[in-house]
Amino acid sequence: MTQILNAKPVVQAMKENLRQEVAALQAEGKAPTLGIIRVGSRPDDVYYENNIIKNCETIGIATKTYPLDLNISMEEFTAVMTQVNDDPSVHGIMLFRPLPPQLDEEVIKHLISADKDIDCMSPLNLEKVFEGDMSGLLPCTPAAVMAILRHYEIELKGANAVVMGRSLVVGKPLSMMLLQDNATVTICHSRTRNLPEVAKNADIVIAAMGRARMIDDNYVAENSIVIDVGINDAGDGKICGDVDYDAVVDKVKAITPVPGGVGSVTTTILLNNLVRACKSQ
Missing domain, CATH: 3.40.50.720 (NAD(P)-binding Rossmann-like Domain)
Incomplete structure (x- = not known):
């Protein structure tokens, strides 16, 4: 009989472990916080953003959202990304893609802080994977x-x-x-x-x-x-x-x-x- 590899028990086990890790970090005075950058208001992006926020809440992770205008310039976007990169209270960055055509995704991949790049956009994080180092942030x-x-x-x-x-x-x-x-x-x-x-x-x-x-x-x-x-x-x-x-x-x-x-x-x-x-x- 075929074994069905359902996600539910995998997710439950991972979330339980994450709850314990988050609680331990909070006990040390750290509040794990996710920064979510969304350009425009595509319905699927908004839906996914709300889903991520709910998932964060279930394990004690805080969120900060950065909704940006669809017509934002590359200069303005760079200023926002730099602000989030430099904010010590934000530990990870989630950027919704695809981006509008005026924003150069290749440039942005190098702009995002590799230490906060939880979606593994940065070539630096991918490079570690290709070197066989799985200790960092993974795709x-x-x-x-x-x-x-x-x-x-x-x-x-x-x-x-x-x-x-x-x-x-x-x-x-x-x-x-x-x-x-x-x-x-x-x-x-x-x-x-x-x-x-x-x-x-x-x-x-x-x-x-x-x-x-x-x-x-x-x-x-x-x-x-x-x-x-x-x-x-x-x-x-x-x-x-x-x-x-x-x-x-x-x-x-x-x-x-x-x-x-x-x-x-x-x-x-x-x-x-x-x-x-x-x-x-």
Whole structure:
């Protein structure tokens, strides 16, 4: 019978640990605080911001919000970012993206303080991951995948893992994390030859291609452990992953659902990064 790798127990365990860490920091006189910078008022950004604030409240983390006008200039934005970087009461920064065209995201990646960069935008934080140093602030989605694998005690040492997707946000840093845990990693993408066959021969299949229900039963085997990173519009008002869940669920060893899988853990990783950042400041 297929094991469903639900996020709920992973999140519950992480949040309980974070509550204890936050309480310990507060006892030392530190109040872990998240600064949220949002440009404009896109409904999904506002919804996610409110969700993050609620999650912070459940574990004792304070928040400061910085809602900015959609037409803010690069000079004005830089002044706000510098202010938040220099504010000792703010320990982590969450910046909503994508940004409007007048704001240069490449410049901003270097502008954000690496010590407060809990979403791992800064090249300095990504560089540490690629050097094999996992002690700092980690990219949230790859770290969420690793948290699920560890919670369910999925052996990585010597396992063949196929990562489908080569983005700098998920695929590449996740591959480095898997390598650090002694998995044998193959990175695939849209131009990989014989992609279904490559995936089918893996112990762990991680789908991060950004294509709705692309991965069907041709990509998996009965011993496959499938981790679905995708969050796509299913076209009926619902979301779906990169994996065709209904076609695959009864034919694999284990699988993460969408929703209720990797995405649900990602916000908790963000807060874990905040607590890490607070401890180091």
